[in-house]
Amino acid sequence: MVVQLSGGEPLLRKDIEEIVRAVKEPSGLPYTILVTNGRLLTEEKYLALRQLGVNQVSISLDFPDERHNDFRRSPGLYAHLAGLVPKLARHGHGDVVLNTAITRENLLTLRATYERAKEWGVAISYSAYTPLRTGEMEHCISSPEDLELLRRTMDELLELKAKNGRIANSPWTLSGTHDFFQKGSFPGCNAGRRFLVVTPDGGLRPCSMFDPTFASQKEIMEKFVATNTCGGCYVSIRAYLDASFWTLLKDNVKTRVLARNNGRANQC
Numbered sequence: 001m002v003v004q005l006s007g008g009e010p011l012l013r014k015d016i017e018e019i020v021r022a023v024k025e026p027s028g029l030p031y032t033i034l035v036t037n038g039r040l041l042t043e044e045k046y047l048a049l050r051q052l053g054v055n056q057v058s059i060s061l062d063f064p065d066e067r068h069n070d071f072r073r074s075p076g077l078y079a080h081l082a083g084l085v086p087k088l089a090r091h092g093h094g095d096v097v098l099n100t101a102i103t104r105e106n107l108l109t110l111r112a113t114y115e116r117a118k119e120w121g122v123a124i125s126y127s128a129y130t131p132l133r134t135g136e137m138e139h140c141i142s143s144p145e146d147l148e149l150l151r152r153t154m155d156e157l158l159e160l161k162a163k164n165g166r167i168a169n170s171p172w173t174l175s176g177t178h179d180f181f182q183k184g185s186f187p188g189c190n191a192g193r194r195f196l197v198v199t200p201d202g203g204l205r206p207c208s209m210f211d212p213t214f215a216s217q218k219e220i221m222e223k224f225v226a227t228n229t230c231g232g233c234y235v236s237i238r239a240y241l242d243a244s245f246w247t248l249l250k251d252n253v254k255t256r257v258l259a260r261n262n263g264r265a266n267q268c
Contacts, residue, residue: 001029001030001031002030002031002032002033003023003030003031003032003033004032004033004034004035004237005019005020005023005032005033005034005035005054006033006034006035007035009036009037009039009040010034010035010036011034011036011039011040011041011045012040016049017048017049017052020032020034020049020052020053020054021052021053023053024052024053028053031055031056032053032054032055032056033054033055033056033057033058034049034054034056034057034058035058035060035099036057036058036059036060037059037060037072037074037077038059038060038077038080038081038084038085039074039077039080041057041059041084042084043084043087043088046088046096047091050093050095054095055095056095056096056097057088057095057096057097058097058098058099058125059081059085059096059097059098059099060072060098060099060100060101061081061098061099061100061113061116061117061124062100062101062103062105062106063078063106063109063113064109064112064113064115064116065078065112066078066079067109068081071105071106082120085098085120085121085122086120086121088122089120089121089122090121094123096122096123097122097123097124097125097168098113098116098117098120098122098123098124098125099124099125099126099127099236100113100124100125100126100127101126101127101128101129102126102127102128102129102141102150102177102181103129103139103140103141104138104139104140104141104142104146105139107141107146107149107150107153108149110126110153110157111153111156111157114157114160114166114167117166118166123166123167123168124166124167124168125167125168125169125236126157126167126169126173126174126177127234127235127236127239128177128180128181128233128234128235128239129141130209130232130233130234130235131232132209132232132233133208133209140181140184141181142181142184147178147181147182150177150178150181151178154174154175154177154178157169157174158171158174158175161174169236169239170247172239172247173236173239176234176239177234177239180234185231185232186231186233186234187229187231188231189207189228189230189231189233189238190238191206191207191224191225191228191230191238192206192207192217192220192221192224192225192228193221193225195207195237195238196217196220199213203215204216204217204219204220205220206220206224206225206228207233207237207238209230209232209233210224212224
């Protein structure tokens with residue numbers, strides 16, 4: 001149903017357009033998301049990829065100002081995004097989403113990043129930092145004071161979502177983010193069952209956090225899923241797909257009703 005093109009940085013691929021063509025079916029499925037840091041993204045490239053079938057462009061933004069440059073170790077990146085993202089939004093397709101990974105460093109700026117998305121005319125999605133990929137615990141939120149601030153911030157974001165729908169996360173995901181940091185893990189991962197990773201050379205992995213590569217999903221089910229007890233991440237893909245079918249359906253209906261009501265309010 002959904003394919004996410006990510007990395008690394010997918011726009012480094014010279015054949016990214018061929019990849020999109022290979023992914024999309026004549027029916028319009030799968031829903032295709034491109035995740036990028038935005039450094040190589042231009043208005044022309046955005047329009048070309050959209051024409052080929054990319055349904056959503058997700059652009060990473062860790063801070064709502066120049067601190068993003070230092071965190072990403074990419075001088076001038078924030079200025080590039082500040083000029084580009086509003087241009088993309090003005091095309092009116094509603095398919096650009098900022099993606100912020102929540103860390104101890106940017107905890108105080110989560111509301112400000114939401115305001116930046118609002119200013120640029122796009123939506124925003126929040127994801128929980130995990131040490132599985134980097135091995136660094138310093139970015140985790142763990143102190144009682146920070147956890148309380150995170151809880152209040154998530155409650156505030158839930159209220160903002162209810163008012164205008166600009167936040168892409170489901171209520172399920174926003175609520176679970178605090179629990180993940182508080183407990184340090186989130187059991188019941190469905191990696192390999194509900195989602196999997198295709199590597200650049202065509203191998204299959206249950207998720208991007210583990211190195212073993214398998215030849216088929218059947219092999220993943222037998223050799224990984226059957227014994228998997230990992231709960232070490234709450235990244236967006238996992239957070240969305242851990243929800244039950246009925247939770248996903250309820251959140252989806254709520255989101256569509258909210259978007260329709262907001263559209264009527266904007267027309268008024």
